[in-house]
Amino acid sequence: MSTLSTCRWAVGLLLLAPLLGTAQDEKPRRQGARTALALPADVVELERFSVILGRPTAHSIALSLLSQSDTEAQVQHRPAHAQDWVSGPWLRLTGAVPQEVELADLAPNQAYRYRVLLRPNAQGPSRMGAEHSFHTQRAPGSRFVFELQGDSHPERGHQFHPELYAQTLRAAAADRPDFYLTLGDDFSVDTLPERTAATVAQRYQLQRPFLALVGQTAPLFLVNGNHEQASRANLDGSPHNVAVWAQTARNRLFPLPAPNAFYSGNTTPVEHIGLLRDYHAWTWGDALFVIIDPYWHSPQTVDNPLGHRDKAGGGRPAGDSAEGPGAALKGKRDLWAITLGEAQYRWLAETLASSSARFKFVFAHHVLGTGRGGVEMAGLYEWGGKDPRGRDEFAQRRPGWPLPIHGLFVKHGVTAFFQGHDHVFVRQELDGVTYQTAPEPADPNYAAYFFDRYRSGDRLPNSGRIRVTVEPDLARVEYLRSWLPGEHPAGQSAQSPAFVYELRPR
Numbered sequence: 001m002s003t004l005s006t007c008r009w010a011v012g013l014l015l016l017a018p019l020l021g022t023a024q025d026e027k028p029r030r031q032g033a034r035t036a037l038a039l040p041a042d043v044v045e046l047e048r049f050s051v052i053l054g055r056p057t058a059h060s061i062a063l064s065l066l067s068q069s070d071t072e073a074q075v076q077h078r079p080a081h082a083q084d085w086v087s088g089p090w091l092r093l094t095g096a097v098p099q100e101v102e103l104a105d106l107a108p109n110q111a112y113r114y115r116v117l118l119r120p121n122a123q124g125p126s127r128m129g130a131e132h133s134f135h136t137q138r139a140p141g142s143r144f145v146f147e148l149q150g151d152s153h154p155e156r157g158h159q160f161h162p163e164l165y166a167q168t169l170r171a172a173a174a175d176r177p178d179f180y181l182t183l184g185d186d187f188s189v190d191t192l193p194e195r196t197a198a199t200v201a202q203r204y205q206l207q208r209p210f211l212a213l214v215g216q217t218a219p220l221f222l223v224n225g226n227h228e229q230a231s232r233a234n235l236d237g238s239p240h241n242v243a244v245w246a247q248t249a250r251n252r253l254f255p256l257p258a259p260n261a262f263y264s265g266n267t268t269p270v271e272h273i274g275l276l277r278d279y280h281a282w283t284w285g286d287a288l289f290v291i292i293d294p295y296w297h298s299p300q301t302v303d304n305p306l307g308h309r310d311k312a313g314g315g316r317p318a319g320d321s322a323e324g325p326g327a328a329l330k331g332k333r334d335l336w337a338i339t340l341g342e343a344q345y346r347w348l349a350e351t352l353a354s355s356s357a358r359f360k361f362v363f364a365h366h367v368l369g370t371g372r373g374g375v376e377m378a379g380l381y382e383w384g385g386k387d388p389r390g391r392d393e394f395a396q397r398r399p400g401w402p403l404p405i406h407g408l409f410v411k412h413g414v415t416a417f418f419q420g421h422d423h424v425f426v427r428q429e430l431d432g433v434t435y436q437t438a439p440e441p442a443d444p445n446y447a448a449y450f451f452d453r454y455r456s457g458d459r460l461p462n463s464g465r466i467r468v469t470v471e472p473d474l475a476r477v478e479y480l481r482s483w484l485p486g487e488h489p490a491g492q493s494a495q496s497p498a499f500v501y502e503l504r505p506r
């Protein structure tokens with residue numbers, strides 16, 4: 001049986017327990033599971049064969065097919081209102097090698113159904129897979145739903161429960177969102193005892209059957225996080241480094257968008273990788289969606305150095321103390337060196353300025369890609385223009401750049417900025433821009449990490465997901481929580497949002 005071994009985290013968690021936040025209205029913290037946790041049956045099934053949808057446009061969508069063993073597959077699709085299936089060619093899938101299929105010539109603003117037929121070979125019996133749905137680009141004036149999660153950290157035994165994660169993802173899939181975003185720290189390589197191309201790729205393989213629970217019916221968009229270590233600072237000019245391994249595995253196992261007529265984004269290839277597919281923007285209904293990434297564009301490490309775990313990470317590498325090499329390196333960073341880079345900054349400014357969408361949503365792992373808090377950090381460095389003592393250094397530090405990032409948000413009417421990293425739900429507002437921090441989807445402690453780093457806003461503990469329903473005149477943001485069976489606090493339910501608010505076009 002597939003398992004996630006968790007016992008190695010127990011000691012680290014006990015050491016770190018005093019440093020972690022507490023959830024005041026929740027059950028006592030788990031002290032780290034000492035036994036291996038079984039994967040849910042549907043996740044095991046998706047390890048054998050899975051489909052992940054990606055990069056939907058007005059006329060197309062990509063399906064990434066992955067089978068554990070050699071097989072043949074045929075994709076069939078139809079408009080939801082039609083009877084007849086359109087059958088694609090039979091494809092030969094090699095075991096453990098993902099293959100992408102692009103469905104083209106689709107109608108815009110249209111619901112579709114699809115299914116996949118599998119057979120061992122041309123002579124063998126075929127087996128029809130379950131039907132799933134997707135939607136092409138919505139027209140302005142449409143109502144639609146998208147959902148997102150914060151840091152899932154499936155490598156952290158004390159902070160991750162596979163059944164809880166599956167519950168969150170199943171619930172998201174049941175809502176039939178048009179797409180699903182993950183906000184980073186979903187493929188952490190920092191805790192790998194040995195980092196090779198194969199072990200780094202395993203982190204992406206570990207996530208794939210989980211994310212397929214929702215990704216088979218909602219195209220996925222992945223935001224880069226600090227623990228992915230997919231970053232410019234880790235490049236060494238060779239193909240043998242963690243940044244190349246991580247981004248290569250990410251782009252191989254997940255069908256992410258590259259710039260084209262529908263998506264704008266990063267057009268600069270990186271040696272040994274090609275196009276990064278790390279930042280992009282698209283329009284859907286009345287909303288502009290923008291994903292940004294500091295990690296691939298900063299000349300120095302943005303957050304933790306490779307192999308160093310943060311305080312919520314449940315342990316440190318041997319020989320590293322809280323004040324040891326990792327912490328020391330982190331303390332010496334010049335936070336002005338954290339940057340989107342000139343090209344991404346210019347693209348972001350142009351993307352926001354040229355869009356007339358009624359809602360503008362921006363996503364990143366965190367303000368600046370490091371630190372704790374939301375609006376507490378938004379005035380600083382490249383994001384806000386000031387140093388910690390309140391001196392405005394932006395013009396000197398970023399000569400020729402018209403505004404800090406938050407200033408761009410204000411000027412161009414960004415509705416909401418979504419981030420992860422802090423493992424807690426917090427809604428804040430600054431200058432009319434909502435700063436929404438997303439909770440973890442699978443924390444069995446239902447903890448409220450880093451509550452104390454937020455000095456304002458509406459704060460709720462883990463776990464769950466965020467659902468956003470966009471209509472022409474309002475967007476409703478809901479926090480849907482998840483609990484393991486029998487662990488619902490009295491009076492709360494996974495079906496009723498724990499927190500709701502509305503956003504208006506700016």
Ligand SMILES: [Fe+2]
Nearest residue numbers: 185225226421
């Ligand atoms: Fe993070």
